[in-house]
Amino acid sequence: MKMGFRWYGEGNDTVTLDHVRQVPGVETIVWSLHGKQAGEVWEQAEIDAEVAKITGLSDEARARGITRTFDAEVVESVNVHESIKLGRTVLGLGRDEAIENYVTTIRRLGRAGVKVVCYNFMPVFDWLRTDLWHPLPDGSTALFFERAVVDAMSPQSLIADMEANTHGLTLPGWEPERLASFTELDAAYEGVTREDMYAHYRYFLDAVIPACEEADVKLGVHPDDPPYDVFGWPRVVSTKDDLACVLSLHDSPYHGLTLCLGSFSANPDQDPVDAVRTFMDRIHFTHVRNIKHLGNGDFTEVAHRACEGSVDTTGIMRAYAEAGYQGYVRPDHGRHLWDENTTNKPRPGYGLYDRALGIQYLLGAWDAFRYDA
Numbered sequence: 201m202k203m204g205f206r207w208y209g210e211g212n213d214t215v216t217l218d219h220v221r222q223v224p225g226v227e228t229i230v231w232s233l234h235g236k237q238a239g240e241v242w243e244q245a246e247i248d249a250e251v252a253k254i255t256g257l258s259d260e261a262r263a264r265g266i267t268r269t270f271d272a273e274v275v276e277s278v279n280v281h282e283s284i285k286l287g288r289t290v291l292g293l294g295r296d297e298a299i300e301n302y303v304t305t306i307r308r309l310g311r312a313g314v315k316v317v318c319y320n321f322m323p324v325f326d327w328l329r330t331d332l333w334h335p336l337p338d339g340s341t342a343l344f345f346e347r348a349v350v351d352a353m354s355p356q357s358l359i360a361d362m363e364a365n366t367h368g369l370t371l372p373g374w375e376p377e378r379l380a381s382f383t384e385l386d387a388a389y390e391g392v393t394r395e396d397m398y399a400h401y402r403y404f405l406d407a408v409i410p411a412c413e414e415a416d417v418k419l420g421v422h423p424d425d426p427p428y429d430v431f432g433w434p435r436v437v438s439t440k441d442d443l444a445c446v447l448s449l450h451d452s453p454y455h456g457l458t459l460c461l462g463s464f465s466a467n468p469d470q471d472p473v474d475a476v477r478t479f480m481d482r483i484h485f486t487h488v489r490n491i492k493h494l495g496n497g498d499f500t501e502v503a504h505r506a507c508e509g510s511v512d513t514t515g516i517m518r519a520y521a522e523a524g525y526q527g528y529v530r531p532d533h534g535r536h537l538w539d540e541n542t543t544n545k546p547r548p549g550y551g552l553y554d555r556a557l558g559i560q561y562l563l564g565a566w567d568a569f570r571y572d573a
């Protein structure tokens with residue numbers, strides 16, 4: 201297993217690589233070119249420059265005796281253009297052209313040494329929450345989801361809410377360019393069924409996975425977050441059955457999962473440890489985090505330790521350790537601690553402290569269970 205840390209890039213993250221260097225156990229920086237829109241080709245020079253930044257050390261750092269570096273083997277995400285999910289031209293881009301661009305980007309990432317690319321197949325929106333700074337009893341704040349609020353809300357007001365509460369930092373999946381086209385997308389999804397989505401998904405995989413095999417880059421789909429349909433658009437990567445169905449669409453080890461266990465477990469009927477054991481061979485990357493169920497599909501995010509919430513994070517690490525998991529892992533959203541939401545003002549869920557604490561918990565469990573294994 202390799203431990204990763206998600207980083208948004210210089211000038212686009214309140215956390216620096218030098219901060220992450222001091223978190224024991226992190227080997228991989230999980231990165232992306234966050235300025236790129238879905239459907240756009242990533243240029244080789246831009247990729248190489250970002251990889252060099254992550255894997256290198258400044259002269260000044262060397263002079264201070266710093267030697268610790270990272271690899272840049274995981275990208276989260278190369279976003280899938282809506283034309284691919286819809287199986288037709290939308291927002292001025294045809295499906296085949298969008299796929300061609302995706303393949304070009306994958307090949308270039310492979311050349312730069314990237315091993316895993318994360319993406320999702322959620323219509324229109326990526327992940328969503330109804331409160332980004334929800335107070336917890338210990339005085340910290342965390343991401344929070346209340347199903348009735350989403351059900352009563354229009355997508356437009358949700359967009360406005362998300363935009364207004366992010367310290368001016370763009371949230372992944374909530375890029376203004378993507379949301380500007382909301383009305384066209386909403387209309388385009390009218391009448392689209394789950395079967396349509398799976399057919400379009402298969403078409404995408406059949407076109408992209410052979411290139412992934414050649415480039416030696418594995419794709420890992422991130423489950424829907426939360427794992428329910430929202431605003432009537434079909435989400436097809438929500439349940440354990442969905443994951444099995446998605447994997448059966450194309451039979452190659454290069455088509456696998458970014459198993460986000462916080463997302464998966466937001467449905468209280470789902471067992472994350474069972475999912476890890478079931479899909480082990482196809483898990484290329486995993487996000488481990490904890491949430492606490494509050495009834496009615498509502499949940500709050502909490503610290504990574506199992507007993508803090510409803511997700512058996514220790515059982516998850518045990519399942520990985522017993523199988524000798526070789527893929528990548530990262531802690532996921534953290535709480536906002538020690539006044540960081542008023543001082544450092546991080547991107548919601550992506551401050552430094554709680555993710556650093558979470559890593560130590562996950563690694564402690566891993567080390568203990570590996571010792572037993």
Ligand code: DNO
Pocket residue numbers: 276277318319320326327372373422533549
């Ligand atoms: C949110 C993230 C998601 C995730 C994408 C993967 O914090 O978990 O934005 O990166 O769904 O494509």
